[in-house]
Amino acid sequence: xxxxxxxxxxxxxxxxxxxxxxxxxxxxxxxxxxxxxxxxxxxxxxxxxxxxxxxxxxxxxxxxxxxxxxxxxxxxxxxxxxxxxxxxxxxxxxxxxxxxxxxxxxxxxxxxxxxxxxxxxxxxxxxxxxxxxxxxxxxxxxxxxxxxxxxxxxxxxxxxxxxxxxxxxxxxxxxxxxxxxxxxxxxxxxxxxxxxxxxxxxxxxxxxxxxxxxxxxxxxxxxxxxxxxxxxxxxxxxxxxxxxxxxxxxxxxxxxxxxxxxxxxxxxxxxxxxxxxxxxxxxxxxxxxxxxxxxxxxxxxxxxxxxxxxxxxxxxxxxxxxxxxxxxx
Numbered sequence: 001x002x003x004x005x006x007x008x009x010x011x012x013x014x015x016x017x018x019x020x021x022x023x024x025x026x027x028x029x030x031x032x033x034x035x036x037x038x039x040x041x042x043x044x045x046x047x048x049x050x051x052x053x054x055x056x057x058x059x060x061x062x063x064x065x066x067x068x069x070x071x072x073x074x075x076x077x078x079x080x081x082x083x084x085x086x087x088x089x090x091x092x093x094x095x096x097x098x099x100x101x102x103x104x105x106x107x108x109x110x111x112x113x114x115x116x117x118x119x120x121x122x123x124x125x126x127x128x129x130x131x132x133x134x135x136x137x138x139x140x141x142x143x144x145x146x147x148x149x150x151x152x153x154x155x156x157x158x159x160x161x162x163x164x165x166x167x168x169x170x171x172x173x174x175x176x177x178x179x180x181x182x183x184x185x186x187x188x189x190x191x192x193x194x195x196x197x198x199x200x201x202x203x204x205x206x207x208x209x210x211x212x213x214x215x216x217x218x219x220x221x222x223x224x225x226x227x228x229x230x231x232x233x234x235x236x237x238x239x240x241x242x243x244x245x246x247x248x249x250x251x252x253x254x255x256x257x258x259x260x261x262x263x264x265x266x267x268x269x270x271x272x273x274x275x276x277x278x279x280x281x282x283x284x285x286x287x288x289x290x291x292x293x294x295x296x297x298x299x300x301x302x303x304x305x306x307x308x309x310x311x312x313x314x315x316x317x318x319x320x321x322x323x324x325x326x327x328x329x
Contacts (some may be wrong), residue, residue, distance in 0.1 A: 002067060004040075004053075004056065006056075009047055013047065014043040017043035017046075018036045018043055018074055018177065019036060020036050020040070033140075035116065035117040035118055038116055038119050038122055038125055039121070041054075051158065052124075052127040053124055054123075054131065055128075055131065055162065056128075057129075069085065069089045069092050069093055069206060071205075072202040073086055073136075075191075075194060075198040076140075076199060077191065077194045077199070078187060078189060078194075079187045079188075080184075082191065083099065084101060086099055087100065087101060089206055089210065092146070092206070093104070095220055096117070097114050097115070097129065098227065098228075099133075101110055105184075107148065107183060108183075110128055110133075110179045111177045111179040112177075113227075114126055115227075116276060117272055118271075119270070120275075120279050121276070121279070122186070123157065127131065127154065130150065130167075131167065134147070134150075134167060140191055140193065142191075142192045143189075144168070145182070146169050146186070149180070150163070150167045150171045151171075151175035151176075151180065152175055153174070153280050154173055161174050169262060176282070218254050218258060218289065219260050221244055222244070222251075222255065222262065225243050226265060226266055227269055227273070230269070230273065233295070240262070267303075267307075270292045270293070270303065273292055274288065274292060274315075275319060277292070278319055279318075279319040281320060285297060285300070285313065288312070
């Protein structure tokens with residue numbers, strides 16, 4: 001919101017349009033539901049009349065923008081280890097995003113996953129987040145780290161040339177994922193602020209924050225694990241418990257204390273991912289069923305009718321129509 005204010009936009013009007021309590025924005029640890037963050041970007045596009053509003057302020061990040069995780073990244077040995085730290089501790093920054101590093105010979109793919117909940121994600125939100133991440137990488141490394149390419153799931157747009165200029169690399173649209181491809185050597189250079197002693201201090205602080213965060217919401221951690229494992233098939237509760245270093249019985253009891261069940265969290269995670277995947281026209285319904293961990297496509301169809309009252313194909317048409325309408329506005 002601060003960046004939008006600096007761009008001369010009426011932040012109060014944008015917050016009202018997104019149905020966000022401004023008092024929440026004044027709290028450092030305050031979190032806004034992912035659907036409302038998307039609503040902020042839609043309102044910002046409408047108010048500014050600029051579909052490339054994603055570039056506002058994205059190139060001046062600070063460690064504080066990433067919470068204590070930013071300082072841990074700053075003192076990491078290499079940019080690769082900094083991104084690994086960011087990936088492991090992302091839930092301290094956002095509960096709607098994940099970063100995945102995938103090694104491929106002399107290259108590293110950095111995949112960015114953003115979950116929109118029950119509303120389509122404006123492309124400006126994804127573009128802004130990726131530009132902030134890249135700019136922060138350049139800031140901590142004190143050099144113009146240049147990806148081989150930036151990748152976006154969405155089709156090209158009217159400001160594609162401006163995006164390529166901002167990222168300083170070729171931009172590939174209609175891609176299989178949002179993110180970057182880097183030369184490995186560019187990520188393995190030692191960072192100028194690398195300091196193993198300070199890194200341990202920052203890591204201790206991060207672990208303390210994670211302990212507090214995790215005690216406050218086991219269900220968030222369960223959903224993180226479910227999101228990572230869906231593509232392997234329907235996750236078993238015992239496997240999730242083991243990944244979280246809990247017994248199956250303890251996991252079940254603690255979730256009951258939070259007023260949820262493993263089955264409901266699995267269902268909600270699949271529902272959220274279904275909407276995200278269905279908004280991507282390059283994924284077939286069979287592929288989406290697989291990504292959601294369903295044994296067959298018919299199970300996905302039954303779940304869609306239970307979640308949304310319509311078939312996956314009908315929901316896809318509605319989501320894509322809504323996205324196009326938002327972008328046209």
